[in-house]
Amino acid sequence: MTDHRKIAVVTGGSRGIGRAICARLGRMGCFVWVNYVSRSDAAEKTIELVKQAGGQGQTVQFDVADFDQVQSAFKSIVAESGSVDIVINNAGITRDGLVARMKEADWDAVLDTNLKGAFACAKAALKPMMKNRWGRIVNISSIVGYSGNGGQVNYAAAKAGMVGLTKSLAREFASRKITVNCVAPGYIVTEMTQELDDAVKEKMLSEIPLAALGEAEDVAAAVEYLVSDQAGYVTGQTIHVNGGMYM
Ligand code: NDP
Numbered sequence: 001m002t003d004h005r006k007i008a009v010v011t012g013g014s015r016g017i018g019r020a021i022c023a024r025l026g027r028m029g030c031f032v033w034v035n036y037v038s039r040s041d042a043a044e045k046t047i048e049l050v051k052q053a054g055g056q057g058q059t060v061q062f063d064v065a066d067f068d069q070v071q072s073a074f075k076s077i078v079a080e081s082g083s084v085d086i087v088i089n090n091a092g093i094t095r096d097g098l099v100a101r102m103k104e105a106d107w108d109a110v111l112d113t114n115l116k117g118a119f120a121c122a123k124a125a126l127k128p129m130m131k132n133r134w135g136r137i138v139n140i141s142s143i144v145g146y147s148g149n150g151g152q153v154n155y156a157a158a159k160a161g162m163v164g165l166t167k168s169l170a171r172e173f174a175s176r177k178i179t180v181n182c183v184a185p186g187y188i189v190t191e192m193t194q195e196l197d198d199a200v201k202e203k204m205l206s207e208i209p210l211a212a213l214g215e216a217e218d219v220a221a222a223v224e225y226l227v228s229d230q231a232g233y234v235t236g237q238t239i240h241v242n243g244g245m246y247m
Helices: 016-027 040-052 067-081 104-132 153-176 198-206 216-227
Strands: 007-010 031-036 056-061 086-089 135-140 178-185 238-241
Touching (some): 007 067, 016 040, 016 086, 031 040, 031 067, 067 104, 086 104, 104 178, 135 153, 135 216, 178 216, 216 238
Parallel strands (some): 007 086, 031 056, 086 135, 135 178, 178 238
8 A cells, every 4th residue: 555655744735835844745656635624626636736747645634633533544654655854844824914903713723624634634644654653754944934924923923833843843853854844935826826816916025035925836945855764863943935935
C-alpha cells in the first residue's frame, strides 16, 4: 500500500496553496493524505495531481478546528499508513473586519482554525514521529503575522501565534530529529485573495519589490526544501515568500 514512501498529511490540501504543496510532495514520491473540510470534489482533483506527479494519496475529511476530530483522524491515518512523517499545517480561513465591528465568533473561528488547528495536528503527529526519530512539520503562517494588518487582528494574531508555536515545538522536539518551521507567504493568487477588490490588489502590487503577486508554486517550493533531508539542520525558522514585500 504505502510501502516505503514518506507519509505526509497536508491540511487544507483541496485547493490553493495546499494543493500545490500536495503536488510537490507527490513529486518527491510521498504518500499524501489530502485533508479538506467541505470540498471533497476539489480534494479528489488534488489526488489526481499527486498521482500525475508520481506520488500516491488519499483524501481525508476533518475539521482542523475540532480537536477530537483531528486526533481520531490521525489515529486512522497511522493505523492505515503505519506512520506519519510530514505534516503541513496549511488549512486557514479569514474573517476580516475592523475591531470595532469584529464579532467574538469571527475571532474564535480564525484562531481555532489557523492556530489551534496547527497545535492539534502537530500534537497528533508527534508520537509517531518520535517513534521514528524523524519528522518534519511546516506551518503556513503569513506576512501579516509579522507586519500586522488593519482589519485582520484575528488573522494576524493567529499567524503570529503560529510562529511562537513553531519555535516552541522546534525546541521541544529537536533532540528527536523532528524539525518544525514556518513558511510565511505574502500575497499569493488563490481563492482567498481573489475576493479582494482590484484597487486593493493594485495597491499591494505597488508595494511588492518584485512587482508581481506570488503563485502557490512559490510557497510549495519553500515547503519542499524544508521537508527535504537537506534541511535537516534548519529548525524554528521562517522562510518568507513575499516578493520582498516584507523584509
Ligand atoms: P484557500 O481559501 O484557497 O483554501 C483554504 C483551504 O483550507 C481549503 O483546502 C479548505 O478546505 C481548507 N480549510 C478551511 N477551513 C478548514 C478546516 N476547518 N479544516 C480543514 N480544512 C480547512 O486558501 P489559500 O490556499 O489561499 O491559503 C492556504 C494557507 O496559506 C492558509 O493558511 C492561509 O492563511 C495562508 N496564506 C495565504 C495567503 C494568500 O495570499 N493566499 C497569504 C499568506 C498566508 P475546503 O476546500 O474543504 O473548503
